[in-house]
Amino acid sequence: MEPVAIVGVGMTKIERERKADIFADLVFEATSKALDDAGMTIDQVDNVITVSNDFFDGRTISSMAIQDACGSYDKNVSTVEGDGTFGAFYALMRILSGSYGTTLVCAHHKGSESEMPLITNAMFDPIYERFLGIDSVASSALQARAYMDNYGVTEEQSALVSVKNHANAIKNPVAQLPLELTVEEVMASPYIADPIKLLDCSPISDGAAAVILASQERAKEISDKPVWVKGVGHCSGPYHLGDHDLYCVCALREAAKKAYSMAGIDDPNKDIDLVELYDAFSYMELMWLEGLGFCERGEAGKLTESGKTAMDGGLPVNASGGCLSGNPILVAGLNRIIECALQVRGDAGEHQVDGVSTAVAHGINGPNGQSSCVWILGGEK
């Protein structure tokens, strides 16, 4: 793969409700920040990829709501419906094709205007599954239970993820839920769907994010701190909940394998300094760590207890606070990429981890993380 770099990033603060702002306001804020970060004007952006979902937005052709705000006027533009990591993947491919020197990718989400149980119910089979009343929380509870039962992972280990990530968020100014919690408090929070409790859940959030990618040639002109894309991979697993063991992380393992192989990484524990992954629920961080190959399957609870994934543990996971501390869906994957880029650049501020040269960002699509996208970012080409 020809070298491609991230040369500009922008995120809005993640908030419970940005009532005064329409989608376009959020996107204009994020894209303006990304352009400022890159020291670019919109004229230097060759093409644009937007990320949105018609269901969450309650709009057919949901990208139309932000078409003016994202700066795509008179440019080639397209829309990915899925997580921001997938949108960035398309943005990357458009540069690799040689057609464009720079791509701006932006994503927006207003959970405050979304009817989550109804909208996530629509992910499931209309004939056999929807009538069960299943939604993302219920299906995730099934997954969490299957995972815990199969490997003996405990609710307390899962709660520890929530404690860690909310504490990390205290130092991240864009995070929505910086919280000082104890495992006991998480355990005592009300059950939403057994074994998932309130404090195991990511919040409902509003926000937007934007990333500017550039070819090697353009990156050199634009940025003195480019963050290079070293590897990418994405993959989907089975759809029906009954088609596979829900604790299987096979699709993520496949996506990670591709990304690692492209980046020349044999042992992620040796070569990766920081991870930002899609922890929509606390147990997911454990499962995804296994899928990303940081430990054997079923071992991530113990890995978390060992402190390795804490800020000072050697492999900080979700130093930003993760999705548990702010989860504008779709935007959240782009935020994972941005947080990794900031860490590699040394620009993460209060939550900066020392010496991050290679980082992993991860996003998901569909129920229970059916489809995964993995990015390896680094300071060196």
Place this chain on the structure above:
Amino acid sequence: MGKRVAITGVGMTHQSSSRPDVTGQELINEAVRMALDDAGMTRKDIDAIVIGNMDHFEGINYVDTWSVDGSGALNKPIMKLTTGGTTGTTVAMGAYYHVASGLFDKVLAIGWEKNSESDTTGAIITAFDPFWDRPVFAGAVAGLALEATGYMADTGATEEDAAYVAVRERKHALNNPYAHLHIDLTIDDIMGSPYLSWPVKMGDMCPRTDGACALIFSSEDVADSFPQVPAWILAVANRHLWAYTSDPYIDEKKEEGGGFPALEKASREVYDKVGITDPLEQFDVAELYIPFSFGGLRWMESLGFCERGGAPELVTSGATDMGGKCPVNPSGGVMSSNAIGATGLIRVAELAWQIQGRAEERQVPDVELALATGFGGCYWSDVLIMGKEKPGKS
């Protein structure tokens, strides 16, 4: 840098008003199996999948992950692209960039829709701003009718001129076994059909269709290893300039009689890349996303096939009929089949067949260069140029 890309497999369902016999996944699978068989491939040979439709028509969220049993994406990379009416051409461009990037050699592109399960107009209205547009926007037909009235007022074009387009499309469809409508109509039939929104009549509009289309895009490294001659993608471009229903009337060239700037800009970008200076002379065939008859006039002007106001004369001269200088829509076009998410991809599929010489009764002789477009809200324009000859390295 950048791989050259060809279409090496084509599949589509017979377009139909309603397919209650299949689920969406099964409909998709019909097209996918046909494309794989056409390319002499199995699911295992596919490196990545791009899929598109419009969420609110079938009411399925995350169609990428929902579709895997039909699309064959199990344990493979899949991505969903959606841009409205343009979705099919957007998916084609997405598959093009997947391959051109060098990351994937063989990519399956899928567009589909089951409009029989949808409240199409209800869904389309939600494409527009909830405060300013929705209370006054009466759906696609009324929106397009406004364009038609403006065009007639500016140029003196008549309803009969538009009806010629409607008749042409349906006549062409008679030769296409995959088309939804097989009705031999006359200009009188169109003129006598009921008004939906003046001056647009029932006969001027596209139908609502169930259908799927699947294409295999291959890199130059493998394109010659398939049973069919590769149909090369020479250039792709798009524009989307308007977001509100009132934007089209803030027309940059209003004083010149109005235009469709997104289509003008996107088409000029691909024309420049390929060296097209006279589209009517240089293209052997075109498959254009024309969902209503008046678009078959005005948009020909935006595409540069004639001067502003010249479309009625161009079209009624027969230049765009089968056997004319540049036949438009030998497939019967969108006015004969419109499974919206598939529609743009079907334009590209038909051109692949035309370039490969496999269009049977509707084959245009010796197709070397061909033009496809996609149209969507709010005047989103996708344009692709395809050809028989492998393009030079850029």
